[in-house]
Amino acid sequence: MSTDKTFGDYGGQYVPESLMPAIEELTDAYERYVLDDEDGFMDEFRRRLADFGGRPLPLQHAESLSARYDTAVYLKREDLLHGGAHKLNNALGQVLLAKYMGKERIIAETGAGQHGTATAMAAAHLDMPCEIYMGETDIRRQRPNVFRMRTNGAEVTPVTTGRGTLKEAISETMRDWATTVETTHYVIGSVVGPAPFPAMVRDFQAVISEEAREQAIEKEGRLPDAVLACAGGGSNTMGTFAHFVDDDGAEPRSAGRSSGQRRRDGVDLYAVEAGGSSLSVDEEEGVAPNSASLSTGDEGVLHGARTKLLQDSHGQIMESHSVSAGLDYAGVGPELAHLVDEGRVEAVNVDDDSALAAFHRLSRDEGVIPALETAHAFGYLEEHHDELGDFVVVNVSGRGDKDLETVLEETEKRDLDVAPDISVLRSAAGEEGM
Amino acid sequence: MALERVFADEPAFVPYVAAGDPSDEASIEYVEALERGGADVVELGLPFSEPIAEGSTIQGAVARALEAGMTPQRYFEFVEELDVDVPLVCMTYYNLVYQYEHPETGESEAVASEATSGETASRGPRAFVERAAEAGIEGFVVVDLPAEEAGPLRAACDDFGCDLVFVIAPTTKGERLGSMREQVSGYVYVQARLGVTGAREDVSDRTEQSLARVADWDVPKAVGFGIKTGAHAERIIAAGADGVIVGSALVDIIAEGHEDGADTVAVADRLEAKARELKEGALTGARRAGAETR
Structure with a gap:
């Protein structure tokens, strides 16, 4: 360090x-x-x-997801930390x-x-x-x-x-x-x-990967093929990656790697950003309907650091957007920006819809209600599980109790197969009104 | 390095306004009114969307100017349209300097070099200073650029004959003073109190201490943060400052006029009167300091 x-x-x-x-x-x-x-x-x-x-926290084998994706999926349960994240x-x-x-x-x-x-x-x-x-x-x-x-x-x-x-x-x-x-x-x-x-x-967050790395070896006898964490500012991301950064495999990374050709000897790190409703930007209004500064931002200076930012062509900072408040930020940690430039971390993103569906899937299939931030990582897992290898660790950065109102509201706007029928809430509310 | 000249004979009054607040037309009138009222240098704010060192008054000014469409390119045209003789200092935040692309030399080179660090002849501090100097800006205050990170901007200022002003805070001590002393030119901005910009009812007791720390520097010392009245200006000059910097007390007048729908001429008259009060206060302070010395 x-x-x-x-x-x-x-x-x-x-x-x-x-x-x-x-x-x-x-x-x-x-x-x-x-x-x-x-x-x-x-x-x-x-x-x-x-x-x-309440540390140390478990690295839990996610049985339903593992079966669904035919991959060993493990959850690093940071949602169990006191405070819920x-x-x-x-x-x-x-x-x-x-x-x-x-x-x-x-x-x-x-x-x-x-x-x-x-x-x-x-x-x-x-x-x-x-x-x-x-x-x-x-x-x-x-x-x-x-x-x-x-x-x-x-x-x-x-x-x-x-x-x-x-x-x-x-x-x-x-x-x-x-x-x-x-x-x-x-x-x-x-x-x-x-x-x-x-x-x-x-350094304070690195305890996540310090534990997860040891637990991975304990449970599967080897390092994971891929580690996923959501990324807003990037603190759970860096904490989840810190002790895996040096596990980059012996061979240099090939640029044109695609599904089925992943390296077997290193731990791939995926920072999953909020794609919001769209990756495009509205320069006129100064609004980016996403928070994907690693994926789409340009280098600039904000809040004390030079990093990747959502900004307009003049250097004014854009208003970002995400369904999850914790990812809704126009900048990102400078070390994470650097690791992405170096090719050590892959910056990816999923949109609001995918995060919401993942929220419901994890809640229904694993009994873990994730924060909407966390749900983005699971959205990526759903979309790209066949490219991630046989052993995947996902950081459950927080629990979703805080997001229930938002999820209720956002779910009603969409037609999601995986969402529960919540008409019972409406009929109960209706009776109360009378 | 030219701005020193302004402080040579008498104490300087240095007003700040945000360019384009609340519109380009009104803002031009206001800067000219400040000159009539006795301004010796004008700090002309180039608005940035995240003004982390500003209190609510100047945040409001920045928001109004951005809302009215101010951009860095437009800012330099604004400077060219101003009909004033006083030197102008550009006050801004580093991201706008860092991102700036010179409209004429920009296009071709920028694409090729963007992949490296963003700092090239056509983009970044050098391009920014080049364009500013063309427009008639003589110096810069970049609020979130400490001396440690100022190398590229300092070099560009040297190349184009501009001054780079640094802010000395009440907390600035030791080695940091040394590195700022090495790089500063034009004048040193002595921050009278901790915190953010904003007009206050009193003069900070820390002003004297802060002035003492830079007493032997060979650049003029201008004090800012919280100065509102002629009496404040008098006291600060009497304490040994070479100039007073006043922003929020002037922006308050602009904000009030904007809210009340007052016409531009009336607001300009109020600004001119306030400027005169502050300049008179500074002159009285200088007489007092002279009398005390004798």
């Missing part, structure tokens, strides 16, 4: 001057406590991840680090609300005051998570600029940080932002 500020052409520290000293202080703390394990930081982190978070790995690490640094207050942005709830839980657990910035569109579509944050004692501040989603929430949290930087730590929720955040968040 390196403390380099850049990953190839990506990364760096593009922030207003008032934040630079805080970023230097954080870099120093990251090196001392996380990389050099000073004062037993990593031991305490791991102990709390076990006792408070992988987010606590990072939130707990950063809140604990803030404590070691002597900070008095925690701020964070949230999109789907999963990072906000994880940060609120970690802050309550470690007795730190906490304020969460959340776009008002996201507040509307993620009400249960807003209530969870409030229950844990966090302030939730609505962000009303732009479309009121993750991008605006990050900008607003950076503004707070620029004002309160001397006493406050900004717990960024993904592998984005200025160095050292992308590397540090990856």
Whole structure:
């Protein structure tokens, strides 16, 4: 693990001057406590991840999916982490680090609300005051998570600029940080932002692949052929890939590989982005009806890092879209962008429809209700299972309870074979009305 | 490096407005009114969709300007249309500089070189500075570009005879001061307080401390962030600054006029009066500082 500020052409520290000293202080703390394990930081982190978070988490054989695809499919069950998503790995690490640094207050942005709830839980657990910035569109579509944050004692501040989603929430949290930087730590929720955040968040999330790699060898006696994770900002993605990145096989990657010709000796890594409703963009309106910055974005600078972005030809940032709030972001982690450029990670995407169908399929066939973010990875599995080899690991980055309202709404708009008949809800509601 | 000249004889008043707020026509009138009111340099904002260092006032200005259709290409035409003698400084965010493609030299080269790093003669900092210099811009403040990442832009500024202004925050200390001192030219923007832009009711006590840290730099020191009245300007100049930078207090006037549907001339008159108040305050501050020295 390196403390380099850049990953190839990506990364760096593009922030207003008032934040630079805080970023230097954080870099120093990251090196001392996380990389050099000073004062037993990593031991305490791991102990709390076990006792408070519930780690280690299973790598579960998915029997129905394995039969359906004639492939050994395993689920890395991050949905079982306390809070219901992988987010606590990072939130707990950063809140604990803030404590070691002597900070008095925690701020964070949230999109789907999963990072906000994880940060609120970690802050309550470690007795730190906490304020969460959340776009008002996201507040509307993620009400249960807003209530969870409030229950844990966090302030939730609505962000009303732009479309009121993750991008605006990050900008607003950076503004707070620029004002309160001397006493406050900004717990960024993904592998984005200025160095050292992308590397540090990856290191906290890397526990996912550290466990999964060992569990894979334990269960199947070998490494998986393919590992899938959904990608928005990319924190579950980088966490799921981190310990597999070096398992790239002995031979150089061939460019023209297609179905049936995959390498047998390396672990293929697939970052599944939100294709939204379409991969095209509306330059006039500044809107991209997707969040596929790895697949369709161009290099640029946003929120402190040089990375791949959804932007117009002038460099103005586009409004992204996804049915899942947690993937709805115009940028992506710089290391992930680099790994895609290098050919180590394959950037792929599935659309809203495919993610919704996958949500229902996993719920019905495996008894696991995935987050809509996670469902994208399973959408890709459904569409491309015959190209992924005989042993596939999919990260279940979070559980879907938070998404039930959205799923209900979106399912009614579509004709999905796999969706359940929910007329019982309507008739019950009708009786109540009388 | 030319902007230093503006600060030589008397304290400078440096207003900020976003170009194109709320329309190109009105915005041109406003910049000209600021010059009549005594502006010595104008910081002309090139609006970016994610203005992370701005408070709600300037976020509003940026949103109005973008809504009205401002783009980097249009911005340079706007600068060419301005009938002012004061030097202009372009204030923006790095992605617009980084993505900029020169309309004349762009097309052919850009395609071939895009695969590498995006920085070429026809695209990126060099193309941006070249076009800006053609239009008459003399300097740049790039809010999210710290000295560590500023190499390509600094080199382009050197090639086209432009200044690169850096912001010194209350938290800037140690080695970082050194690297900014090496690269800065024109003037240094001393951020009077932590946080984002926005007019305030008082002058930050940290202004003096911040000024002290750059006292021996050989570029003029202009103080900004939160300055609203002639009395604020007076106090800041008396504390040893060479200039005051005022944005939100002026943008508030534009925003109010826009909301009330006031005509452009009336808003321009208000801006001119506010500019005069701030410039007078600065001059009074200089007299006070002179008297105290004697």
